[in-house]
Amino acid sequence: MKNRKYVYLLLIIAVILLLVGLYQIRQNNQLVESKLYFATPDAMYLVPENRLVEKDQLYLNTIKELLVGPENSELRKTVPDGVVVNSVSLDGKLATVDFNEALIEKHWGGSSGELITIFSIVNTLTQFSEIEEVKITIAGETRETLAGHMGLDDSFEFNQEIVK
Amino acid sequence: MAARHKLLVVTIIIFCLFSLSQPVQAADNKLYFNGKDISDEVETIQQEGELLIKARQFAKLINAELKWQPAIKTLRLTGSNGEVVKLMVGSPYIQIRKNAIKSKTGLVLNEGHTFLPLAGVIEAFGYLIEFNREEKEVYVFKPETVIKEICWSEDGNSLEVIVDELPPYRIVKTDNPNKIILEIDKARVANEFTDNVSNNNFYLQVKNIADSALLRLIITSKYPIPFNRDGGISEEEDRLVLSFLPQITNIAWTKNDMLMIEANGNINKPEVLYLEDPRRMVIDIPSLMFNELDINLPDNEWVKDIRVSQFKYDPVTLRIVLEMKNNDILQEIPREAGDMIAFKPAKETVVDNLQYKNGQIRFDSTAELVPDLFLLEDPARLVINLFNAERGASFLEEIELDKQLVRKIRTARFDEQTIRIVADLAEMTGYGWREEKIEQGYRYLIELKNKFSAINLVESPDYQDINILLTGGVDYEIKKFSYPHRIVVDIEGAVDNTENLVLPEPKGLIQDIRTSRYELEGKELVRLVFELKEFNGYEVKTDPATKKINIHLPKEEKIALPKQGDIIVIDAGHGGFDPGAIGQNGLEEKDVNLEVALRVAQKLKEAGQKVVLTRSSDKFISLKQRVRLANSLPAKLFISIHANSFNNNISSGTETYYSDTNTNAAASKKIAQLIQEEMTEKVKLADRGIKEESFYVVKYTRMPAALLEIAFISNPHEEVLLGQSTFQEKVAAAVNEAILRYLQLEVAE
Structure with missing residues (x-):
């Protein structure tokens, strides 16, 4: 009997430890659901896909997830392979998101192709209430254009028209 | 009879001797005409090293009229442009109008046909001939461009190639920085051409590359030529300009x-x-x-x-x-x-009493100095370097402000000689500085933000102009209000110093001038109101973000504002080092765009329209340059031609864009609609519709503007179509038709 009590006690302690551990992991790495905007294959629309993103550095991690591409096989990636997001910084309601050169160099071009890329980034970031406008920079600099149609001097707001 | 026989015999003997001394042989040259091998189509012979061509075939080739006068053994050729060339058997001279040039053989009779010296005659008809002796190839081509002169610009910073018509051209890449090679298609130098380029440092070589029918201008220097290979060359009306960095x-x-x-x-x-x-x-x-x-x-x-x-x-x-x-x-x-x-x-000095007040950074100095000011971006900072300076007791290392304009001011010794002041700005703003003499030396005041430097009214017989001048570039918006008529100018990013400004006396159309501070959507604006006696329309003649705003008001209604003009601007997207999108089989968007744009321009010209192309060759121009060009013209339409792309091979179809922010949004939408309609009807690809989007060239052009995406170059089927001239022609016809329909609607209204 005495032995059995002892085993129970150990078991209870183990369960408590496990719960505390899990709770801590969850505390350190809380996940939130974010919308990621991906393209329809005809390059006409963007469709949001929900994904759990780490809360710590939420904006940056959300864009990192966007770069990974869609889980839904009926949607298309919106940013070329090899693109790296360097930073997302917030000044008032304006978020500036900085990518490496690959965003321009590896871009597939076309007006639709360019719109899809820009507004998948812009719509994804403006889902957060703290962000109203998004400016895209490349390697820390403002470029004239991404693919030869849209000026990157301007900042962009959420685009409702392009969302299906 | 005998005498007659004798004469005949003598003639035959002389003829034989003649033939023996001057052997006639069929030429084994290859002959290229405008880049095409025509060796098998024409008969040529070689005599005394002269290449002769059968006269009748020659006439046909260049579309000349041939007249043979057997009595005087004279051949007369009349070219399609009225050139007249005469040759006589037995005479070495070729008469070209009133001049005569000497050839080796002159006109030769061979087996009952006349043969003429190709080199001497063809040049009279404006063709160029080039012999490649080793490979025995002869190239004949007609230059389409005449290079009149190549000279330095007045300031010596650019080379100007003056031509009669702008040709297709390109800068050839070389690894030698001391050399620039400019290739011009189907060109020749004018007869009176002189080399005004070569000097102590530069040497110009003109090489005719006949087998590719182009002219190569090679400029070599003793030193590397600081020439920007992308964008270093630009087109002006009658010249190509190669711009150099200053010396x-x-x-x-x-x-x-x-x-x-x-x-x-x-x-x-x-x-x-x-x-x-x-x-x-x-x-x-x-x-x-x-x-x-x-x-x-x-x-x-x-x-x-x-x-x-x-x-x-x-x-x-x-x-x-x-x-x-x-x-x-x-x-x-x-x-x-x-x-x-x-x-x-610089004199040694002590700087002291650094402070900030009302958009002004201020400090004192014991000796006169020249602050070196500049702005840095990301984050916005104003840097002030003070040379040969020491800091006094009230020149603190850090001043926390968190004011609207300046967040913080830091000072530090930058190097042994320099004290540096860094002001962390809320955003990039203009600045200016001035010096005041004070008891203990000098006071320096650095003012942030732009200010008004003057507002003036200029009157001409038909127009009244309002000019607003600022110390730096600002964003502004101009609105018209009625009852009474007012022109309102809202200016962002400027300090309101209008109280200290002498405003002009209202005159002409202007009845009153008022200024006020104004807040709109959280932005601080300075508002200038010009009240008008009467209103007959207005025109803003300046670009966004300028230092000088000009508003142009016609005095009478009948003096309509300068019409939007009658030029149609056709813009072939991308070009030069920017290929645009690239298809799976390597077709580059820039080439398709140019090909279609050229065809549209041709059709519009045939329909009697004035057309300007933003580019007529494979060269890079920025979006800004395209807009600037269009806005500098009296243009009534701007049509940009593109091919679409996405990251898969199934996206397909045609779409046309316009911008709601264009100054002529409604007309832009109309022309976009018409283009989309014509494209759907004539070209019959999937109809993706018209779309509103602020693409740069349709947003900032100050005339109705649309951007056509013909088809998807990323779709292999559409890539094939885009590369076909029949397809390009169909697209051009559709765009042309849409433009003509638009113009008719405009007239009807």
Whole structure:
């Protein structure tokens, strides 16, 4: 009997430890659901896909997830392979998101192709209430254009028209 | 009878002798006409080293009328442009109008046919001939462009190739920085052409590359030519302009002890550093080219020696090294002209009492100084360098402000000579500085934000102009209100100093001028109101973000505003190093765009329209340049031609864009609609509709504008179509039709 009590006690302690551990992991790495905007294959629309993103550095991690591409096989990636997001910084309601050169160099071009890329980034970031406008920079600099149609001097707001 | 026989025999003998002494043989040359091998289509013979061609075939080739007068053994050719050339059997002369040139053989009779010397005759008809003797190839082609002159521009910073018509051209890449090669298609130099380029430093070579029917201009220099291969060449009405970076033209130590540096163009802000043992001052000037010059350095107490060199080519940097006698420093004094900078020895000074108030950074100095100010981005900072300075007790290292304009001011010793003030700005703003004499020395006031420098009214017989001048570029918006008629100008990013400004007396159309501060959507604006006696329309003649705003008001209704003009601008997207989208099989968007744009332009011209192309060859132009060109013209339409793309091979179809923010949004939508309609009807690809999007060229052009995406180059089926000339022709016809329909609607309205 005495032995059995002892085993129970150990078991209870183990369960408590496990719960505390899990709770801590969850505390350190809380996940939130974010919308990621991906393209329809005809390059006409963007469709949001929900994904759990780490809360710590939420904006940056959300864009990192966007770069990974869609889980839904009926949607298309919106940013070329090899693109790296360097930073997302917030000044008032304006978020500036900085990518490496690959965003321009590896871009597939076309007006639709360019719109899809820009507004998948812009719509994804403006889902957060703290962000109203998004400016895209490349390697820390403002470029004239991404693919030869849209000026990157301007900042962009959420685009409702392009969302299906 | 006998005499007759005798004559015949003698003639035959003479003829035989003649034939023997001058053997006629079929030529084994290859003959290329306008790039096409026509050796098998025409008969040629070789005699005395002269290449002769059968006269009748020759006439047919160049579309000339041939007349043979057997009685005087004379051949007369009349070209389609009225050129007249005469040749006579037995005479070596070729008569071209009133001149005669000598050939070796003249007209030759061979087996009952006349043969004429190709080289001498063809040039009379405006063709060029080139022999490639080793390979026995002969090239004949008609140049479409005549290069009249190649010369330096007045300031010596650009080379101008003056032509009768702008040709297709390209800059050929070379690994030699001392050389620029410009290729011009189907061109020749004019008869009166003179070389005004070659000089001590430059040498011009003109090479005719006949087998590709092009002319190559090779410019070689003793020194690397700081020429920007992308964007270094531009087109003007009758010339191609190759722009060079400016050269240093003078460096001297002046009588009043200043170092003066002059160039034949704008001198960028130099970077200065000091080196020890021996003490040297190094001045690096970006984008300035070396030039051999005499340095004027009279004996003085500061500088021992001056050396100038082209320190770097990438990026181009000119280095001036001053060997100093003592520990002095020289500092740049404010410029009077862009092509000259001057430095003078700085006095030692103590700076003190640094403070900030109302958009003004202020400090005092015991001696006169010249602050060196510049802005840095990300984050926005204003940097102020003070040379040869020490900090006093009230010149703190850090001032926390968190004001609307300035968040914080930091000061530090930047190097042995320099105190640096850094103001962390809320955003990039303009600045200016001034000096005031105070009891203990001088006071320096650095003012942030732009200010108004003047507002004036200019009257001409038919128009009234309002000019608003500012110290820096601002964003502005102009609105018209009624009851009473008012023109309202809202200016963002400027300090309201209008109270200290002398406003002009209202005159002409202007009844009253008022200014006020105004807040709109959290932005601080300065509002200027011009009340009008009567209103007959207005036109804003300046670009966004300018230092000078000009509003143009017609005095009478019947003096309509200058019409939007009648030019149609056709814009072929991408070009040069920017290929646009690329298809799976390698078709480049820029080529399709250009091909279609050229065809549209051709059709519009045939329909009697005036057309300007933003590019007519494979060259890069920025979005800004496209818009600037269109806005500088009296244009009534702007049509941009593109091919679409996405990251898969199934997206397909045609779409047309316009922008709601265009100054003529409704008309833009109309033309977009018409293009989409015509494309769907004539070209019959999937109809993706018209779309509103703020693409740069449709947003900033100040005329109705649309951007057509013909089809998806990323779709292999559509890529094939885009590359076909029949398809391109169909697209051009659809665009042409849409434009003509638009113009008709305009007339109807």
